[in-house]
Amino acid sequence: MSAIVHPSAVVEKGASLGNEVRVGAFCHIGNDVVVGDGCEFGPHCSVAGPTTIGRDNRFIGHCAIGGEPQDKKFAGERVELVIGDRNTFREFVTVNRGTGTGGGITRVGDDNWLLAYTHVAHDCVVGNQCVFSNNATLAGHVTVGDHVILSGFAGVHQFCRIGAHAFIGMGAFVNGDVPPFVMVAQDGYGRPRGINSEGLKRRGFDATRIAAIKRAYRALYMGGASLDEARAKLAELAADSDDVRALLEFIDNGERPLLR
Known part of the structure; x- marks a missing residue:
């Protein structure tokens, strides 16, 4: 027709x-x-x-x-x-x-x-x-990966990257790269607040994959390590997880500062 x-x-x-x-x-x-x-x-x-x-x-x-x-x-x-x-x-x-x-x-x-x-x-x-x-x-x-959710009134600064499966909370302003799987919540400018566990479950990620991503998040955001130290830890974790490897590759390929 x-x-x-x-x-x-x-x-x-x-x-x-x-x-x-x-x-x-x-x-x-x-x-x-x-x-x-x-x-x-x-x-x-x-x-x-x-x-x-x-x-x-x-x-x-x-x-x-x-x-x-x-x-x-x-x-x-x-x-x-x-x-x-x-x-x-x-x-x-x-x-x-x-x-x-x-x-x-x-x-x-x-x-x-x-x-x-x-x-x-x-x-x-x-x-x-x-x-x-x-x-x-x-x-x-701005580059946005697959399966990303931007909540209402969220804003992303120019040249930033949002990794796959990330979740940006309502009203959060993003001024740095957001790694895959990470949740960002409003706190002045948006800040990482864990991983998008619920979204990953809905998309079929099993408990083993989610646990590996959580370990990577802790290494990157919760241990007080420098970015170089966190990269080294992620490289170890990536040996057993394709998801952590994707997260590490995202970090290594960035030009803007990582949101931390």
Whole structure:
């Protein structure tokens, strides 16, 4: 079935809509936008290009997708937004394209839920199966791993990384890299507060894996060790745990300070 476009919507000639796409009232789909099969746009959504959207994504209403980066250095160069499959974008979500000096592409993976008023800034990379609660905000150049939860009103500073399975609590402001599996709670700026045990259980992590991650957390955050000393301990623990090895690799590959 071809796309169904509401009479009040505008789809510019340079846009490409897949099969069974639904475009609601008062939407605007701009030039150089490619929309995959089965996507749905509720009322008053806008999509600017260059933007590529995969299949079966839902934009509930008043979303602004693919807008110019909010960066004073942007000079009109060709930059892109790439969105994967089966994502849900709730009311008033904003996702910006990349910048020429930041890699040129903002990416959102698959099966994510971005709830009302969330913002993904230029050059961010969001993984798969994440949940961003209302008003969660990513500044530019942030990288978010898979299965990350950002609670309401959480904010992440530019160039920070959030590791897979991390949980950022309500209202927490993150100004350093958050390792995989770690929970962050509000305390002025966000601070580590244990591991995301409940989330790991829900995703099938058994008791042995969770215990290894807890030992790694204690080595990194609770022993009073320097970062170099903690790295050495993590290297020992990583010999018996792929999860600890992933955590150690995350730390070793960082450019910003680790949140400690």
